[in-house]
Amino acid sequence: MKDKIFVALLLLSLLLQGCANNTTPASTAGNEIERKIDSLLKQMTLEEKIGQMNQVSFSGENAEARELVYKGRAGSIINITNPELINSLQQVAMEESRLKIPLIIGRDVIHGFKTIFPVPLGQAASFDPQLVEDGARVAAIEAASTGINWTFAPMIDIARDPRWGRITESLGEDPYLTSVLGAAMIKGFQTDNLSDSTAIAACPKHFAGYGAAEAGKDYNSTFIPERLLRNVYLPSFETAVKAGAATFMTSFNDNDGIPSSGNKFILKQVLRKEWGFDGFVVSDWTSIAEMVSHGFCKDGKEAAEKAVNAGVDMDMVSELYQKRLQELLQEGKVKQAVIDEAVRNILRVKFRLGLFAKPYVNTGAEGVLYAEAHLLKAKEAAIKSAILLKNEANVLPLGEHIKTIAVTGPMADAPHDQLGTWVFDGDKNHTITPLKALQQQYGDKIRILYAQGTAYSRDIKTNGIPAAVSIARSADVVLAFVGEESILSGEAHSLSGLNLQGAQSELIEAVAKTGTPVVTIVMAGRPLTIERDAALSKAVVFNFHPGTMGGPAIADLLFGKAVPGGKLPVTFPKTAGQIPLYYAHNNTGRPWQGGEILLNDIPQEAGQTSLGNTSFHLDTGVEPLYPFGYGLSYTTFEYSNLRLSGTQMTASDVLTVSVDIANTGSYDATEIAQLYVQDCFASVTRPVKELKRFDRIPLKAGEKKNVTFTLPIAELAFYNIEMKKVVEPGDFNLWVGPDSRDGLTSSFTVVN
Numbered sequence: 001m002k003d004k005i006f007v008a009l010l011l012l013s014l015l016l017q018g019c020a021n022n023t024t025p026a027s028t029a030g031n032e033i034e035r036k037i038d039s040l041l042k043q044m045t046l047e048e049k050i051g052q053m054n055q056v057s058f059s060g061e062n063a064e065a066r067e068l069v070y071k072g073r074a075g076s077i078i079n080i081t082n083p084e085l086i087n088s089l090q091q092v093a094m095e096e097s098r099l100k101i102p103l104i105i106g107r108d109v110i111h112g113f114k115t116i117f118p119v120p121l122g123q124a125a126s127f128d129p130q131l132v133e134d135g136a137r138v139a140a141i142e143a144a145s146t147g148i149n150w151t152f153a154p155m156i157d158i159a160r161d162p163r164w165g166r167i168t169e170s171l172g173e174d175p176y177l178t179s180v181l182g183a184a185m186i187k188g189f190q191t192d193n194l195s196d197s198t199a200i201a202a203c204p205k206h207f208a209g210y211g212a213a214e215a216g217k218d219y220n221s222t223f224i225p226e227r228l229l230r231n232v233y234l235p236s237f238e239t240a241v242k243a244g245a246a247t248f249m250t251s252f253n254d255n256d257g258i259p260s261s262g263n264k265f266i267l268k269q270v271l272r273k274e275w276g277f278d279g280f281v282v283s284d285w286t287s288i289a290e291m292v293s294h295g296f297c298k299d300g301k302e303a304a305e306k307a308v309n310a311g312v313d314m315d316m317v318s319e320l321y322q323k324r325l326q327e328l329l330q331e332g333k334v335k336q337a338v339i340d341e342a343v344r345n346i347l348r349v350k351f352r353l354g355l356f357a358k359p360y361v362n363t364g365a366e367g368v369l370y371a372e373a374h375l376l377k378a379k380e381a382a383i384k385s386a387i388l389l390k391n392e393a394n395v396l397p398l399g400e401h402i403k404t405i406a407v408t409g410p411m412a413d414a415p416h417d418q419l420g421t422w423v424f425d426g427d428k429n430h431t432i433t434p435l436k437a438l439q440q441q442y443g444d445k446i447r448i449l450y451a452q453g454t455a456y457s458r459d460i461k462t463n464g465i466p467a468a469v470s471i472a473r474s475a476d477v478v479l480a481f482v483g484e485e486s487i488l489s490g491e492a493h494s495l496s497g498l499n500l501q502g503a504q505s506e507l508i509e510a511v512a513k514t515g516t517p518v519v520t521i522v523m524a525g526r527p528l529t530i531e532r533d534a535a536l537s538k539a540v541v542f543n544f545h546p547g548t549m550g551g552p553a554i555a556d557l558l559f560g561k562a563v564p565g566g567k568l569p570v571t572f573p574k575t576a577g578q579i580p581l582y583y584a585h586n587n588t589g590r591p592w593q594g595g596e597i598l599l600n601d602i603p604q605e606a607g608q609t610s611l612g613n614t615s616f617h618l619d620t621g622v623e624p625l626y627p628f629g630y631g632l633s634y635t636t637f638e639y640s641n642l643r644l645s646g647t648q649m650t651a652s653d654v655l656t657v658s659v660d661i662a663n664t665g666s667y668d669a670t671e672i673a674q675l676y677v678q679d680c681f682a683s684v685t686r687p688v689k690e691l692k693r694f695d696r697i698p699l700k701a702g703e704k705k706n707v708t709f710t711l712p713i714a715e716l717a718f719y720n721i722e723m724k725k726v727v728e729p730g731d732f733n734l735w736v737g738p739d740s741r742d743g744l745t746s747s748f749t750v751v752n
């Protein structure tokens with residue numbers, strides 16, 4: 001009998017060994033990491049486990065920091081950027097502490113570290129995943145060279161409210177664009193090998209629904225029902241998990257009464273069970289403690305209990321895990337397994353980052369920060385992120401006939417503000433402003449007059465405007481650089497009105513009155529209600545804070561060395577009162593028909609039902625100032641010959657869509673072609689349009705290309721009346737065109 005058992009066990013071990021041998025290297029490495037984690041966990045005291053879950057904020061030399069690290073009471077440090085100091089604290093962890101577990105060093109590297117790229121909303125306007133990946137790569141290389149190995153980016157909240165200051169950090173209003181570009185950013189930060197010395201862990205944030213803050217007021221409550229959450233606010237985060245994001249960050253908002261840092265549904269059910277995420281989750285800054293002020297927890301102790309049980313692995317600086325987890329464990333309110341799972345997730349990322357093997361940064365790295373190649377990439381990004389909104393009589397690009405230009409406006413020479421928000425480490429002294437770029441590149445060929453007009457975007461003083469008027473009178477063109485100081489967008493900086501601040505509109509009006517053509521260049525963190533300013537301008541170029549190289553980029557665009565091709569990643573409303581206003585809206589039972597009478601044309605004593613009972617605003621109608629996906633070029637493009645590979649599709653088919661696009665103008669340029677689909681009727685109401693594909697199509701002047709998109713019908717799936725993600729049979733409309741409003745249309749049917 002014993003022999004039979006022995007043989008069986010031998011066969012079993014050979015079988016298991018065989019399985020192990022047949023595994024791919026990744027899972028072998030994965031198993032190796034799990035083994036190391038198990039081994040470490042067995043040695044760790046409860047205090048050391050809780051220490052790994054504790055992130056502390058230090059920026060300078062600090063005895064307290066050393067003590068915490070030495071005792072294993074801190075697993076991560078945020079906001080330290082000095083490589084020598086990072087190495088010295090890492091040395092305490094790796095050579096003096098009991099278990100030698102490396103620190104993970106976090107920093108907000110949102111759109112560049114030293115070399116600052118356009119804010120993410122600007123990068124989104126490029127509709128260029130490779131460019132976005134390259135920008136994140138540059139940021140990672142620069143940040144990693146100082147010892148930072150974790151960034152709190154990409155921010156992939158869907159943002160449909162430009163009053164919300166953080167729209168500037170987002171990739172815009174559309175789930176598909178945000179998903180594609182968010183995944184590109186993750187790849188740029190992490191590369192395909194997280195243990196690469198220039199890789200830094202990504203941290204998609206803020207999970208979840210933060211962008212729907214009521215009234216656009218930051219940190220405000222959101223009320224997103226599960227179906228909308230799953231169809232609009234979660235897809236970019238699911239894509240981020242598939243892209244291999246190493247960590248996630250919870251959001252400040254309570255959604256439907258539950259703060260994200262205590263929301264088991266999104267953190268356990270969705271993120272872990274449905275999506276299989278195996279990295280770690282960090283809270284936002286004190287967001288665990290803030291569950292008390294939310295009124296979701298009685299005190300810090302309950303906040304720690306709810307957060308760790310919901311699935312927050314690491315506490316960003318509220319220190320509640322450090323202070324309260326031990327007693328919660330003793331009281332049985334938190335299980336040991338919960339703590340072990342959190343520590344396991346954290347250690348897994350540290351192993352994947354290679355920190356145990358290579359904890360130190362090479363402090364001798366030279367020529368990394370502001371490297372020429374980085375600056376060139378940042379300039380390319382600023383060029384591709386610029387959106388030409390108006391160009392009357394082709395006043396742009398500025399031609400040979402221009403002998404004198406008048407430069408005015410508070411953003412013409414604003415090196416700090418041009419960088420935008422979330423620039424903790426960028427240095428304004430490296431910024432090249434439009435004024436400096438114009439002077440450097442054209443000062444010897446063209447007379448460049450400069451009068452600031454107003455001193456900064458909020459400046460209400462008008463005493464500088466006469467000087468601007470005076471130079472406008474003696475110039476062939478006025479370049480008016482207006483917009484927002486960087487402090488007016490970003491975290492906690494929401495606005496109820498979106499007009500140009502201060503006396504900027506008065507400045508534009510005054511110089512326009514001289515009759516000299518005005519080109520308005522806007523640098524801002526969000527869409528602005530610039531209808532009046534645009535009407536007074538012959539041309540409008542919009543840049544979401546373009547970063548270090550914004551000046552040279554704008555100079556090249558104005559003089560035609562580069563051709564603008566950016567498209568809006570977010571809708572521009574005419575007035576703040578239209579918000580929320582986005583292209584992928586529902587049709588309603590009484591959609592706008594287009595013939596409605598608007599405010600100033602309403603006859604007196606008009607009959608109650610004479611205005612058309614449809615869904616619109618009497619004073620603005622329904623149209624935005626500029627629609628999602630909109631952007632002009634110095635050339636023109638023509639779409640023709642739209643063809644579908646079939647008109648009867650099943651859910652498992654792939655639809656091929658082809659269209660001809662011709663460059664019918666005289667400049668070589670790139671068109672961003674967009675493909676939208678409408679599910680005409682379904683078990684729940686669906687948006688009138690949804691972006692499903694886009695592509696950048698370079699075309700020489702006069703060139704025509706046949707462009708094809710492949711669209712698996714499975715990608716039309718949505719969460720339906722049963723909360724199941726399915727493709728429902730029925731009729732679909734399809735558009736291919738230059739933006740969310742225009743384009744060629746066709747239709748197809750999905751059959752069972």
Ligand code: GLC
Nearest residue numbers: 078108152205206284285491
């Ligand atoms: C902030 C932000 C978050 C950032 C974190 C660390 O409050 O909400 O985006 O990454 O704290 O600075």
